Amino acid sequence: MEYEAIIGLEIHLELNCATKMFCDCPNRPGDEPNRNTCPICLWLPGALPRFSEEALEKAALTALGLNCSIQERSAFDQKVYYYPDLPKGFQLSQAHLPIARNGHLDIIGEDGHLKRLRIHKIHMEEDVARLVHETEGRTPISLVDFNRAGVPLVEIVTEPDMRSPHDAMEFIRALRIQVRYIGTSECSMEAGTMRADANISLRPKGTDQLNTKVEVKNMNSIRHLGDAIAYEISRQTASLKAGEAMVLHTRLWDPDKCVTVPMRGKFEGPCVPDPSVPPIVVTDAWISRMQSRLPEMPGCKAERFAREFGLSREVALMMSAERDVADYFEEVVRYTVPPRTAAHWLATQLLPALRERGQSCADTPVAPQRFAGLLAMLEKNEINANAAKEVLRYLFENERTPAEIVERHGFRQFSDTGRIEAIVDEVLAVNQEAVNDYRNGVEKAMGFLIGRAMQACGGKGNPKIIKEMLAGKLRG
């Protein structure tokens, strides 16, 4: 029998709020352990939670950016369980009345077609403390760091619309692009600001039953998520083929051995309404205000880039996928660089150079103005493409303007036809063989001759004029 996988994701995003969700402690979990704590997030007797407005706003922005509808009324519940990472015996989470429901993201499916993946709900919750297990030393001990306790999270629960590791990985990529645009979370699985758990079950292909699922945790990169799902599908397939019953449980991904291992029976603690955090009621006016704070999202932006700047769909998508790249691109265009030139040079030269140097569009010393200056000189034929690449290298190294670098290093291109003609004549004279080849129909001999001419003028001759002149003389 052939099986198909039914996959749903539960994704936790750490919101980049200034403070924790229920107190004023800084939201900096990475600080020296237990530095960012107070009676509220340690839940000392007599403390009461104070819900952060920023957390509500960022949760709502995230939900709106993921095409969800904000619920007029939402509320916090106590998820009751006893564990050393919880200072009060329950976690504040929105189990019954989430902030948002019914969203979606579009991905390109494995068949190359657009596929819509639905979001079931988004709810807010507080993070729990971090446990550090010290196993070396005489007595193994566990330490609790409360810096993370109370950090604001949203949990995104998808519908079980994914069918393959590809779908799940693409969903996470699309989610990351979208949320980084919204600017409410860093969305890094590696840094732990995004955590994704996968629920996976199998069913005979062509049926619509929902079978017992297995939850897989502990993937700390998108690739691991895909690998873990792929492993789990093959594990479950083998298990079903052997006639074993599926049991609801949680498994941990072991990134070293590339397998999932059983962790515990899935425990669903009770969730009772919290009496100290009042219900959250939002008005339509508030929702529209949040909506108006959303930036232009990548889908719309790509469409506009294509329309306004005449970019191909592919290039428009590339220019809009990351918010800092898109902002950079638009700023370069604002300095009157032709958009297609800007996009081409950004994609083929600047972005690879940034990657190489571990920089981003937002923090590179090659500010949009300097990059635009370089492209303007290229457009005006003051330098040629080869020289431009050289100038770009210098732009990373010092603060001079592109014009200063061109002058200082003599990159300026010459278009003086008399001078070029002399060089061309010389090249034709000493490369008689290539000239003959070309005249006998060997096209690539032209490339060779252009190369020689460029070499002869130290790379500074205008290649267009050189080519035209060569072609003219060879024809003549």
Added chain:
Amino acid sequence: MKADMFAHINPSPQPAATGGLLTGKSFVVQPNMSVRGWPTEAGSLALKGFTAIEDATAIARLKEAGAVLVGSTRMSEFGLGLHGDTAGLALSQGLADAALMTDTMGEPRITAARAGAYGFKPTGGVVSRFGLIGLIPSMESFAVVARSPDDIAAVMSSIAGSDHRDFSMCDGPAPAFTAASGSDDGITTIGIVRECVKGLADEEAGVFMTGVARLRERGCDVREVSLPDFDLFRTVHHVIGSVEASSSCGKYDGVRYGHRAASAKNWNEMYLKTRAECFGLMLKTYLFQGAYFQFQNYAAFEKASRIRAGLANAAGAVFAAVDALAFPTRRRGLPGTDRGVTGIYDACALTLAANVLGLPALHIPGFVLEGTADYGLQLVGARFSDTRLLSGAARLSREQGA
């Protein structure tokens, strides 16, 4: 015996401020209210040795108004029970002018009835709960036991009002707690709940009706009203109260403060042993009941929440017809309160309705008497009718005394 009465005695009882509304008035508080630097054990081993690191909002406001804090009086574990009547003793023995108590299911009103004083529970959400080490957040409140409605009004005007540290407080300004006597109260029509009276033993009902007769003598229009589900107040309090208590006590694991069990194999066993050793039998029973509704029968909790909303609607309809409801405050002829959780609910059956709905309630002494025993006349008003209740009580007592 002062030592039996007090959990902590303030070694230097000085007024913190002069010229305040409460300057010169002495107070006892309870050890579940945070007073900076005081041992704050809430009557539980779970908080053994715990010292409050800052003042509860209500305490800070008492201090600002010039009150002298004499000490904290012993109480039942987290306020579950009636052992907090030590606060009433402090008043009757002249050790304090007023007591700040925790009203979880009516204890301050019952304490007041025993001590011949007034006992007042304000509308829920009018006094900040910040710094109160509570048990049932949605029902409990700071309450005041004092010798006159004016004293209560002075305390309330000092401690009530919004506090950015308690988000669960009601929106809008607190009732204006001006002087109770002399202002026009508008408490003229008083309702007697038929289903409540029917549930009383004959002797209890008889005693209560003597108090009702006194109300009529003072010119009140007393009418019978109906709350068909009156009996359910107790059930709703028990189900929701035990669930909230179970959550509230979740933090007592012996890790950061309080008693910790001597040794254990792992953290889970340490939690279990610690909690087994910390909590008294009564609280433990109550927490088990709450955990049952949390883990095994959540549907019952949901049903209780729906019934609670229904009771609020029914009470709202009644308050459209009467200015206040009258109840006896304490039960007559009950065999003590040592009969566990059921015994406590029996004893508080007439007071807990105000906790379930967050209504203001006031015990007025000297109305429902049998010999020297005061079973109490309790007026319960609509939400935010706090000042009217206090003014009405001032007038009724004046006429009573005349």
